[in-house]
């Protein structure tokens with residue numbers, strides 16, 4: 001039996017596959033401009049297929065984009081929280097994977113522990129998609145790169161600045177850097193740096209990923225300035241984080257140091273007045289609403305790849 005096409009982390013995929021997914025997302029988006037959102041794409045690559053979604057954490061964008069994506073690809077989806085499932089009463093990840101593999105054609109999971117998604121994938125005979133874990137958020141980064149390319153052209157050779165927490169979203173940017181050939185400058189407080197193993201692997205894969213503590217150094221000349229919440233789902237040290245990140249807010253002064261055409265990105269939800277000011281989030285450099293919409297287009301391409309249609 002051939003291995004299912006799991007979409008677990010960007011570092012595992014080839015640059016060619018990732019490029020093909022991003023191009024498919026852009027093509028699908030252009031092909032349905034002006035269409036009602038419920039209309040099926042002409043090629044309907046998920047026709048007759050069902051996606052199961054399991055959420056251990058809250059979600060707005062991931063939940064609606066994957067559900068909408070399956071409808072636009074001609075398929076269907078079933079959504080449940082882990083708490084509603086027997087998973088919440090102790091049924092193992094592996095047994096759940098074996099059962100769902102008999103009932104659906106792919107599974108998207110948002111999990112507390114990254115290892116649970118890896119375990120699920122090992123026991124699953126259908127593709128498994130990482131919809132965010134404590135370690136990474138690969139689907140988000142495809143939407144972000146799609147947004148950058150729409151605004152600024154190819155991301156290859158561009159410089160992206162990550163300002164704030166070295167968290168799951170930051171990790172997936174690190175994974176993507178060598179695959180797409182962009183330079184990544186990460187400014188974070190020492191206590192909240194990204195996984196150094198991720199950093200080393202990206203640089204071994206030919207990436208240019210630099211770690212620093214000064215947000216101004218990261219933003220200087222960057223083509224995109226990117227941040228995320230200072231307190232992710234599951235983080236318990238709220239007070240310590242508020243103190244550590246105080247000087248990491250993205251404001252107009254920081255954006256002024258970036259390239260004149262630079263854009264601002266945030267995966268959302270945003271905490272206005274914490275990691276970003278209202279003026280930046282709602283200002284002319286902000287591309288966050290396109291970025292949010294692009295979750296839908298990127299998810300469709302990920303699903304099409306998982307189903308072998310790319």
Ligand code: CP
Pocket residue numbers: 058059060061062063132140267268269
């Ligand atoms: N950006 C993102 O993943 O949003 P949700 O948590 O709303 O899915």
Ligand code: NVA
Pocket residue numbers: 132167168169228229231232233267268269
């Ligand atoms: N880093 C955030 C991303 C939310 C989409 C979190 O994990 O809560």
